[in-house]
Amino acid sequence: MIFLQYVKRVVLSCAHRSLPVLVLLTLCTLVPCSTWAAGRGTIVVGGDHNYPPYEFLDKNGHPAGFNVDLTRAIAEVMGMTVEIRLGRWEEIRKALQRGEVDIVQGMVQAEVRARDYDFSPPHSIINQSVFARRGARTVQTLGDLKGKEVFVQNGGMMHDYLLEKNVGAAIFPVDTHIDALRQLAAGKHDYALVGNLPGLYLSREFGLSNIVPVGKLFAGQPYCYAVKKGNDQILSQFSEGLAILKNTGRYQKIHDKWLGALEPPAVSWRKILTYAAITALPLLLMLSAIGYINRRLAKEVALRTEEMQLQQQQLIQADKMASLGVLVSGIAHEINNPTGLLLYNLPVLKKIFRSTEEHLEQRFQKEGDFMIGGLRYSQFREDIPLLIDEMQDGATRIKRIVEDLKDFARKDTSQMDQSVLLNDVVRAALRLVENPIRKTTGNVVTELADGLPAFRGNAQRIEQVVVNLILNACQALPDPGKGIFLTTSFDAERNEVLLVVRDEGVGIAGEDLPRIADPFFTTKREVGGTGLGLSVSASIIKEHQGTMVFESQPGEGTTVRVALPALQGA
Numbered sequence: 210m211i212f213l214q215y216v217k218r219v220v221l222s223c224a225h226r227s228l229p230v231l232v233l234l235t236l237c238t239l240v241p242c243s244t245w246a247a248g249r250g251t252i253v254v255g256g257d258h259n260y261p262p263y264e265f266l267d268k269n270g271h272p273a274g275f276n277v278d279l280t281r282a283i284a285e286v287m288g289m290t291v292e293i294r295l296g297r298w299e300e301i302r303k304a305l306q307r308g309e310v311d312i313v314q315g316m317v318q319a320e321v322r323a324r325d326y327d328f329s330p331p332h333s334i335i336n337q338s339v340f341a342r343r344g345a346r347t348v349q350t351l352g353d354l355k356g357k358e359v360f361v362q363n364g365g366m367m368h369d370y371l372l373e374k375n376v377g378a379a380i381f382p383v384d385t386h387i388d389a390l391r392q393l394a395a396g397k398h399d400y401a402l403v404g405n406l407p408g409l410y411l412s413r414e415f416g417l418s419n420i421v422p423v424g425k426l427f428a429g430q431p432y433c434y435a436v437k438k439g440n441d442q443i444l445s446q447f448s449e450g451l452a453i454l455k456n457t458g459r460y461q462k463i464h465d466k467w468l469g470a471l472e473p474p475a476v477s478w479r480k481i482l483t484y485a486a487i488t489a490l491p492l493l494l495m496l497s498a499i500g501y502i503n504r505r506l507a508k509e510v511a512l513r514t515e516e517m518q519l520q521q522q523q524l525i526q527a528d529k530m531a532s533l534g535v536l537v538s539g540i541a542h543e544i545n546n547p548t549g550l551l552l553y554n555l556p557v558l559k560k561i562f563r564s565t566e567e568h569l570e571q572r573f574q575k576e577g578d579f580m581i582g583g584l585r586y587s588q589f590r591e592d593i594p595l596l597i598d599e600m601q602d603g604a605t606r607i608k609r610i611v612e613d614l615k616d617f618a619r620k621d622t623s624q625m626d627q628s629v630l631l632n633d634v635v636r637a638a639l640r641l642v643e644n645p646i647r648k649t650t651g652n653v654v655t656e657l658a659d660g661l662p663a664f665r666g667n668a669q670r671i672e673q674v675v676v677n678l679i680l681n682a683c684q685a686l687p688d689p690g691k692g693i694f695l696t697t698s699f700d701a702e703r704n705e706v707l708l709v710v711r712d713e714g715v716g717i718a719g720e721d722l723p724r725i726a727d728p729f730f731t732t733k734r735e736v737g738g739t740g741l742g743l744s745v746s747a748s749i750i751k752e753h754q755g756t757m758v759f760e761s762q763p764g765e766g767t768t769v770r771v772a773l774p775a776l777q778g779a
Contacts, residue, residue, distance in 0.1 A: 283450030299364035331431035348424030360389035652692030685714025
């Protein structure tokens with residue numbers, strides 16, 4: 210009765226605005242109160258634990274978001290008791306099918322889902338967007354996804370749709386939208402097909418500045434409450450509660466709280482003209498008074514804004530690097546242990562094979578070809594040594610990648626107080642990479658200036674930088690006729706010692722050049738590049754208070770300039 214009295218007061222207060230409200234009042238007087246609440250007590254309402262701003266778990270682990278506030282408001286006006294349970298979307302869908310969840314508070318309504326679910330009137334409209342890394346081609350039709358690798362949320366609308374339409378894309382399901390966006394930002398696969406508003410929200414919240422929407426393949430889709438097919442009783446209660454909230458204005462307040470800041474408000478031209486007429490004269494006077502000051506301050510404001518943006522980017526990057534360091538420290542040990550066993554045991558295995566080879570050959574000469582391990586011996590004796598060598602090479606490469614990761618992530622504790630001569634470091638680096646150079650080119654030219662002053666730092670760390678730069682130059686050369694040129698010099702005006710490494714290689718595309726020192730970015734992934742060498746090198750140069758600048762033209766080669774502060778008076 211309390212609920213009915215509440216609804217009557219609400220309806221009477223706005224009866225002059227809507228005929229459906231009067232109909233609802235009539236229903237309220239006829240339907241017993243018991244039919245408005247679930248007969249079995251608490252209604253379990255499911256949702257996605259990471260789909261902001263619609264539904265998510267806040268920093269304290271409590272349900273929050275537009276859908277959550279809407280559900281609680283419906284439960285209040287309908288006199289229902291609800292338990293909101295948020296989890297992985299695919300698990301929530303399965304729980305709905307098993308009857309462990311009674312209703313989900315947000316599901317896109319589509320034909321592909323009509324056989325399994327019933328839907329309420331929509332409480333929102335969801336737009337789906339294709340996200341990609343900056344510089345990627347736009348996607349205009351589903352056909353543009355053919356042959357591409359696409360992230361989707363496991364069990365989400367786009368996952369269902371792509372499976373049904375079979376557009377020819379390689380589908381990679383992940384648990385949440387942020388999983389898809391993070392992996393896409395880290396360089397994995399081609400696209401992420403996710404909700405536009407959650408995608409923009411999460412990109413902003415987690416600082417994923419290198420991914421942007423590149424296409425919208427669908428019109429807005431209705432976003433509704435949904436129940437397992439046939440569970441009409443609960444669905445009707447939520448539909449009626451939603452209608453009450455919309456007619457009383459409470460729905461709009463919840464909408465503005467969560468979505469209003471993300472959606473531009475509509476303003477009528479009449480209001481615009483009215484406000485303009487009222488404020489025109491004071492505004493003109495004010496603009497005249499401050500115009501001169503604005504012109505003088507414009508440059509300073511622009512400069513300060515640029516500095517603040519740079520600081521924000523640095524803070525975001527520092528947070529990413531801290532997270533990466535924790536991750537690498539945790540997995541390096543787990544990878545190194547089995548890799549070490551491979552590197553230790555494979556030579557032993559090869560030695561054992563060689564020791565048995567004589568006896569096997571004798572049998573072959575005596576009996577002819579025979580089967581061993583599912584292979585003919587004539588094939589076995591040729592393939593097995595090669596397979597062992599390939600496994601050993603692979604294990605060695607894994608070990609090298611892990612060492613690169615550890616170098617990249619760990620905070621260096623080596624001494625930085627040595628007095629280092631750049632020419633000595635360059636000569637040592639050349640000796641270390643003599644074999645790769647010999648295999649790549651016969652044209653290496655060095656011009657090391659005499660009398661260079663020393664700089665303070667760590668010779669071994671700078672040697673690592675020079676080795677990385679020379680190896681990168683070797684890998685860039687298209688044929689042995691092209692050359693590599695190393696030059697050292699001293700800039701007295703800036704008091705810096707300089708190293709220039711130039712190659713006549715294939716060069717770097719203009720869109721790739723700004724990211725060349727980013728972690729895990731590489732243009733040589735198909736030949737084993739990890740994208741860590743230049744990131745490690747850039748960190749080392751920064752530790753030495755120096756700079757490293759790249760210049761490149763596709764087809765003409767690349768030049769790297771390293772500058773290190775010389776010791777005063779050296």
